Amino acid sequence: MIAPAGGTWRSGSPSLYDSPADRRLAAVAWAAALAVSFLLIAILQFRSGDPDSNVYAGISARLAAEPFARWIAPEWWGQWNLAGPFREHPIGIFILPALAGRLGFPPPQAAYAVNGLFQAGSIILVQLIAAHLVSGRDARALGWIVQLMPIAFVFRIRANQEYAVLAGILLALLATERSRLHPAWAWLTALGFAWALLVKGVFGFVVPIACGVWLTVAAWRGDERADGGRVGSGQLRPVAPWVALALTLLVGPILTVAYEWAYRHVTNDSFLGFYTGPRLRPDAVAGGAVDRAGYNIVWYTARLAWYAFPWSIVALGAFGTWAAGARSRRRDGVASPDSGAMRGLLFALAASFVLIVLFSFSDRKADRFIFPAYYLVAAAGGAAAIRWSPALSTAVDRLDRPWVPAACWTALFLLRLITGSHLPQFTFWRS
Numbered sequence: 001m002i003a004p005a006g007g008t009w010r011s012g013s014p015s016l017y018d019s020p021a022d023r024r025l026a027a028v029a030w031a032a033a034l035a036v037s038f039l040l041i042a043i044l045q046f047r048s049g050d051p052d053s054n055v056y057a058g059i060s061a062r063l064a065a066e067p068f069a070r071w072i073a074p075e076w077w078g079q080w081n082l083a084g085p086f087r088e089h090p091i092g093i094f095i096l097p098a099l100a101g102r103l104g105f106p107p108p109q110a111a112y113a114v115n116g117l118f119q120a121g122s123i124i125l126v127q128l129i130a131a132h133l134v135s136g137r138d139a140r141a142l143g144w145i146v147q148l149m150p151i152a153f154v155f156r157i158r159a160n161q162e163y164a165v166l167a168g169i170l171l172a173l174l175a176t177e178r179s180r181l182h183p184a185w186a187w188l189t190a191l192g193f194a195w196a197l198l199v200k201g202v203f204g205f206v207v208p209i210a211c212g213v214w215l216t217v218a219a220w221r222g223d224e225r226a227d228g229g230r231v232g233s234g235q236l237r238p239v240a241p242w243v244a245l246a247l248t249l250l251v252g253p254i255l256t257v258a259y260e261w262a263y264r265h266v267t268n269d270s271f272l273g274f275y276t277g278p279r280l281r282p283d284a285v286a287g288g289a290v291d292r293a294g295y296n297i298v299w300y301t302a303r304l305a306w307y308a309f310p311w312s313i314v315a316l317g318a319f320g321t322w323a324a325g326a327r328s329r330r331r332d333g334v335a336s337p338d339s340g341a342m343r344g345l346l347f348a349l350a351a352s353f354v355l356i357v358l359f360s361f362s363d364r365k366a367d368r369f370i371f372p373a374y375y376l377v378a379a380a381g382g383a384a385a386i387r388w389s390p391a392l393s394t395a396v397d398r399l400d401r402p403w404v405p406a407a408c409w410t411a412l413f414l415l416r417l418i419t420g421s422h423l424p425q426f427t428f429w430r431s
Contacts, residue, residue: 029407055079062077073267146311
């Protein structure tokens with residue numbers, strides 16, 4: 001998410017497309033792509049080889065046959081040979097697939113089809129956020145660039161939570177950026193936070209953390225004020241976006257109390273009693289946290305470098321170039337010409353670092369825990385690559401069509417269907 005050299009961030013609510021006709025064509029292309037995916041997943045009775053996906057798809061399918069009043073309390077229903085209440089996470093990831101199954105879509109495949117909606121939504125949100133920082137052409141190109149990294153191939157057709165959480169984070173980031181000019185946008189920040197909490201529980205707090213990093217980087221870079229003036233580097237920006245973000249934190253306790261009440265009302269049992277105890281295991285997480293944090297930070301950093309490759313390498317190179325240039329400008333007393341250009345890159349790296357550190361204290365680690373970081377860094381690196389590579393810039397010009405991201409997504413979706421689980425998935429350093 002970096003702008004052309006010398007560019008500044010684009011205030012207000014910039015349009016991703018140059019004309020309403022282009023916007024309509026992009027919408028039609030995505031609608032057609034998703035329709036094809038829904039149809040083929042249903043016809044082929046697709047099932048993933050991923051164990052987590054099978055659990056979420058199976059529980060969603062069974063939930064579709066349950067009364068609405070019972071949806072707050074799904075069970076394992078034999079998944080992983082387990083029985084009893086499912087309290088690993090709240091019910092967010094099950095809601096849309098269960099609704100699709102209730103409306104007639106084949107229930108065993110509904111979760112895979114709905115996950116495509118989250119993928120498409122995440123890609124579009126990356127473009128919309130980038131449109132605040134880069135040219136419309138570059139923002140549109142990120143719609144297909146972020147699909148070309150290893151983690152996107154691994155998670156091409158899944159039924160798990162990663163894209164649902166990513167969509168919530170990106171929605172909140174877009175709303176946070178727009179709340180800098182119009183604080184009323186903060187209600188969408190709250191919505192993204194609430195959705196992430198419903199899907200991933202306590203891990204949904206990465207949403208306000210990421211939004212806080214976004215506002216901090218914007219203030220530190222000394223960007224233009226919403227009224228057209230400038231705020232010097234290190235000075236405080238208008239407080240309204242921060243107040244709005246602070247108020248969205250109230251979503252956490254309100255939703256927690258409401259969810260616990262609804263769960264108890266149906267089951268006469270506690271969701272939080274299990275979730276905050278045996279599920280999260282705070283004692284196990286705390287024990288030895290400092291000792292393992294250093295190892296885990298290196299492990300996650302290596303994951304980030306590989307799963308967002310090659311854009312992660314470009315992003316690091318762009319940061320190194322900026323850092324060297326910043327020292328030179330300070331020495332010569334020259335103002336930075338690229339405050340908006342670097343804001344996205346610094347945010348992506350800073351937010352990714354925060355996520356890595358937070359999850360490194362846990363006694364459990366997995367590639368998917370820092371899933372949003374892959375997309376943030378890939379978007380930053382992809383935008384930098386467009387600036388640096390004449391060949392890629394030429395390709396971006398040639399592929400600058402509203403339908404290209406949807407067409408790319410469809411082609412890669414079909415590739416996954418055709419190859420099944422035989423497409424190589426390179427990984428390393430499992431533990």
